[in-house]
Amino acid sequence: MAAAGCLLFAVAVAVQAVQPDTHPRQPAEAHWVASWAVAPVDFRELSANPLLKAAAPRPGGDAFRGQTLRQQFEPALGGDRVRIRFSNRFGKAPLHIAAASVARSTGAGAVSPATLRTLRFGGRGSVVIAPGAEAWSDGVGLKVEAGQAVAVSAFFDRAVPFATVHLQSPDTSWVAGGNAVATPRLNDAAPLPLNHIVTGFDVMTTQPVRTVAAFGDSITAGGGEAGDGSYPELLATRLRNSPSAAQAVSVLNMGIGGNRLLADGIGPNGLSRFARDALGQSGVTHVMVLLGTNDIGRSVFVLPGRPTPEHEVVTAERITDGLQQLVKQARAKGVKVLIGTVPPFRNTPYWTEATEAMRGEVNRWIRSRQDVDGVIDFDAVLRNPADPTTFNPLYDNGDHLHPNKAGHAAMAAAVDLRELQE
The missing domain is CATH 3.40.50.1110 (SGNH hydrolase)
Structure with missing residues (x-):
């Protein structure tokens, strides 16, 4: 009887060992993670401060008028899907973005044509951001690597006064006339001393x-x-x-x-x-x-x-x-x-x-x-x-x-x- 009991026990253990897992491990849920971000300030504060040089000459004065802004930065994390945060935190009027794009940067305001992606906002190609508010673009497929520069472009079809800005390193922001968000290399682009409006870049990850x-x-x-x-x-x-x-x-x-x-x-x-x-x-x-x-x-x-x-x-x-x-x-x-x-x-x-x-x-x-x-x-x-x-x-x-x-x-x-x- 003892031997039979042991045999039954062994069979039971063996059967239990091959039973399918009724609670399989779930794959990690994809989530957004900040890969680059800046803390913006009010442009008017910079211009009024006698110790800062933010009031240096800028193309077209202190507003964008029918122009495309292109800014580059280096994300800290890589990923295959990205989204961008646009901010009107210090604006006094609605911020109209008529079109926007993201791509890998090839330097000096240029981007890789094969990587250009149109940005949408709730499925729309444009967005209006209320004063004091922010807006995230929809997620878009784009493979980026940590430390590899990307560029975000935004076209303003009407006057947009400078408002929400961040002091950046030189040669990271450019402005050009017309809608050039899908243009790989900006024509007659002028550098800007400030980062404007773009305050966050997230990547999606399961890690x-x-x-x-x-x-x-x-x-x-x-x-x-x-x-x-x-x-x-x-x-x-x-x-x-x-x-x-x-x-x-x-x-x-x-x-x-x-x-x-x-x-x-x-x-x-x-x-x-x-x-x-x-x-x-x-x-x-x-x-x-x-x-x-x-x-x-x-x-x-x-x-x-x-x-x-x-x-x-x-x-x-x-x-x-x-x-x-x-x-x-x-x-x-x-x-x-x-x-x-x-x-x-x-x-x-x-x-x-x-x-x-x-x-x-x-x-x-x-x-x-x-x-x-x-x-x-x-x-x-x-x-x-x-x-x-x-x-x-x-x-x-x-x-x-x-x-x-x-x-x-x-x-x-x-x-x-x-x-x-x-």
Whole structure:
């Protein structure tokens, strides 16, 4: 009987082993992930700021009139299907886009003809975006690779005043007369110093992706000599080349030069824009925050003819309270947070003994955090070992406030990749 029982048991196990799986593993669901994005600002703010040169001569003045805008950028992730976000966030009137396209860029405003794809919006070839609103194009099949430039073109059949813009690297935006969205090479194209209207580029994927929003001011945006070598871009390259990368990581540069955590100025303040510019990106999983330099410095520094209002004079406690609010917002969305310490700025108009003490207090608070997923000690990386209140000469771009190319590389190297892959 015992032998028979064992035989029956063995047969039962064998039968069970060959039974079909009644709960097969479902394929991963396709989803949109941000592959490139920027944080826009109001063109009027740039033009009014005496320290910026956004008011340089532009073809046709401060509006598009019967012209095609073409902009190129490099996505952080590849994919076979894409969509583009167009923004009228700071516009005062409806934004009419009469036609639009996307293609692989071949440089200098030209695109590969074989890759040109017409963009549609809810099935239509044109779209009207209300003031303060955004619109995504429909998804379209286009194979793109990480780091391979793509170009988005938009034709404006009526006057469109400059409104929603972003400071870009040189030679990434061009304007030409007429409807040229399907033209591989623009005729008589003129370069523009700004990125206009296009604020996001998503790819569709079924793979797990870590999407990191680098949220900050000009140091994040690439102020100084970095150009397209800002620390977020260099971090993205480092992640792509890492042999230990378990999955794809997209790094988005959501920095705005001159931005502050607590007060509006160049761009909305960090507290008010965090939900849209950082947490609002498709598939975001991590945020790296580096803000506070301009809040501290503007408490004592006065722009020509624009004294700092009383309510914009900050304390260390107000800054740390603001950073804590960002942490809470991210936690509520299930997004991991890494905070960077504020780099030194002695020998600039921002520096006094009082602002140095404030910076030290803010950095001590950041280093002591136990409720964040990581601390990136940019201060320790960039400061002068001989005088920690000053920038390391090896990393100083010359203004004693912004890192040079080597400084941005050091910042990118300071990020623990494991914290972005968890």
